[in-house]
Amino acid sequence: MNKQTLIELKNVQKKWDVGGSNAIPVLASINLSIYVGEFLAILGPSGSGKSTLLRIIAGLTPVTAGKVTYLGQEYQGVNPGAAMVFQSFALFPWLTVLENVMMGLEASSMPAEAKREKALHAIDMIGLDGFENAYPKELSGGMQQRVGLGRALVSDPDVLLMDEPFSALDVLTAENLRRDILELWRDKKIPTKTIIMVTHGIEEAVYMADRILVVSGSPARINTDMAVALPHWRDKTAPAFISLVDKLYSLMMKREAGDTRKISLPEDKEMAAIPHVSAGALTGFLELLEDLNEKTDLYKLADRFMMDSEDFFPIVDGATLLKFAKVLDGDIELTPEGVRFAQASVLERKELFRTQLVENVPAASKILAILQSKSNKRMNIEFFEDTLASSFPPSEVKSYLDILIDWGRYAELFAYDEQSRQLFLE
Numbered sequence: 001m002n003k004q005t006l007i008e009l010k011n012v013q014k015k016w017d018v019g020g021s022n023a024i025p026v027l028a029s030i031n032l033s034i035y036v037g038e039f040l041a042i043l044g045p046s047g048s049g050k051s052t053l054l055r056i057i058a059g060l061t062p063v064t065a066g067k068v069t070y071l072g073q074e075y076q077g078v079n080p081g082a083a084m085v086f087q088s089f090a091l092f093p094w095l096t097v098l099e100n101v102m103m104g105l106e107a108s109s110m111p112a113e114a115k116r117e118k119a120l121h122a123i124d125m126i127g128l129d130g131f132e133n134a135y136p137k138e139l140s141g142g143m144q145q146r147v148g149l150g151r152a153l154v155s156d157p158d159v160l161l162m163d164e165p166f167s168a169l170d171v172l173t174a175e176n177l178r179r180d181i182l183e184l185w186r187d188k189k190i191p192t193k194t195i196i197m198v199t200h201g202i203e204e205a206v207y208m209a210d211r212i213l214v215v216s217g218s219p220a221r222i223n224t225d226m227a228v229a230l231p232h233w234r235d236k237t238a239p240a241f242i243s244l245v246d247k248l249y250s251l252m253m254k255r256e257a258g259d260t261r262k263i264s265l266p267e268d269k270e271m272a273a274i275p276h277v278s279a280g281a282l283t284g285f286l287e288l289l290e291d292l293n294e295k296t297d298l299y300k301l302a303d304r305f306m307m308d309s310e311d312f313f314p315i316v317d318g319a320t321l322l323k324f325a326k327v328l329d330g331d332i333e334l335t336p337e338g339v340r341f342a343q344a345s346v347l348e349r350k351e352l353f354r355t356q357l358v359e360n361v362p363a364a365s366k367i368l369a370i371l372q373s374k375s376n377k378r379m380n381i382e383f384f385e386d387t388l389a390s391s392f393p394p395s396e397v398k399s400y401l402d403i404l405i406d407w408g409r410y411a412e413l414f415a416y417d418e419q420s421r422q423l424f425l426e
């Protein structure tokens with residue numbers, strides 16, 4: 001049977017305007033067909049553009065180039081067949097549960113009484129019967145997200161878009177809601193044809209979705225488009241389940257040439273973005289790896305430390321960027337430098353970290369060179385901020401420099417004076 005296309009993206013590109021003549025490319029040329037009847041999960045590293053892609057599909061963010069169609073029709077503004085559930089719930093605190101859910105029908109020309117009836121039905125379906133007149137602040141996080149879900153489902157959308165819908169919930173509440181959504185969808189208790197979910201959770205994606213995309217790179221591309229053929233309800237301990245999660249971990253860890261965002265510094269020296277992880281966290285991670293004393297499966301390691309990929313990948317990225325560890329086929333192991341580091345004294349560690357930092361992070365050696373070239377061995381942080389501002393949004397410039405300063409301080413490569421906002425050599 002031929003699959004019926006519901007949404008199609010053709011050569012979609014997105015650039016963010018960061019003022020002046022600068023525009024940061026976030027999405028490369030994305031070509032994607034989304035079909036009737038599928039549950040699609042979109043995975044990717046933090047900041048890779050997953051939410052941007054979802055918002056483009058929702059029609060909440062305009063494309064810079066390319067075309068998006070719903071049932072073959074290009075749409076201006078919001079996608080007429082889609083409704084969205086947000087990570088932050090995005091409820092109106094001054095409205096009751098019923099009124100919040102009715103907001104999902106705001107654009108409809110239905111009479112008020114019919115809207116009320118539909119909203120009451122949706123509230124029933126999502127398990128909030130009896131809470132119609134409660135206000136969001138009176139509800140738990142899980143119940144608030146159910147209201148968000150009710151507001152999205154009340155309009156009987158063809159496509160349900162969910163942006164990390166479970167990440168603000170505790171583990172059990174999230175698990176409960178995942179099951180309920182899957183049940184509504186699989187048992188056709190809702191007329192929604194297709195679900196698209198952005199998530200950081202590899203296991204969550206494999207548990208729920210029929211098809212998984214991995215987006216990565218800067219600008220982001222779809223690097224993996226994988227079907228999940230396991231029957232529902234899926235057993236998370238089954239070898240086939242674990243092996244798929246494992247495979248996705250490896251795919252997400254794989255760094256390809258040009259995969260990370262490059263920024264240009266004076267003299268056109270290029271460098272990759274650095275992961276947001278402190279030297280202290282990296283040190284602890286390398287010690288743990290040394291304790292394990294063997295090649296370790298990344299997926300099991302994340303599980304063992306009870307970390308989700310959101311927190312785990314930057315640490316792995318940091319360790320591999322500094323060449324203290326290497327990742328191959330989903331396994332991570334310490335390099336000889338990593339072993340030496342883990343076994344070294346505090347002072348020796350600083351020296352080893354310094355060597356790896358200068359050799360592997362061009363931004364660090366660049367800062368060092370600039371400071372060395374100054375007679376007073378000092379430079380205002382604004383100089384570096386300005387240099388980065390043309391390539392990164394302001395929030396990223398700050399976190400980039402915060403991490404560089406943290407690493408530089410730990411390695412005693414350079415220091416930073418918060419008062420004068422100057423980097424300097426000691």
Ligand SMILES: Nc1ncnc2c1ncn2[C@@H]1O[C@H](COP(=O)(O)OP(=O)(O)OP(=O)(O)O)[C@@H](O)[C@H]1O
Binds near residue numbers: 016044045048393396
């Ligand atoms: N309105 C905006 N203006 C400028 N830059 C933006 C805007 N929205 C997002 N960005 C930038 O676009 C990039 C992609 O953001 P996006 O939120 O789509 O990524 P993501 O993969 O969903 O990230 P996360 O997993 O952390 O939510 C990031 O660098 C982000 O800082």
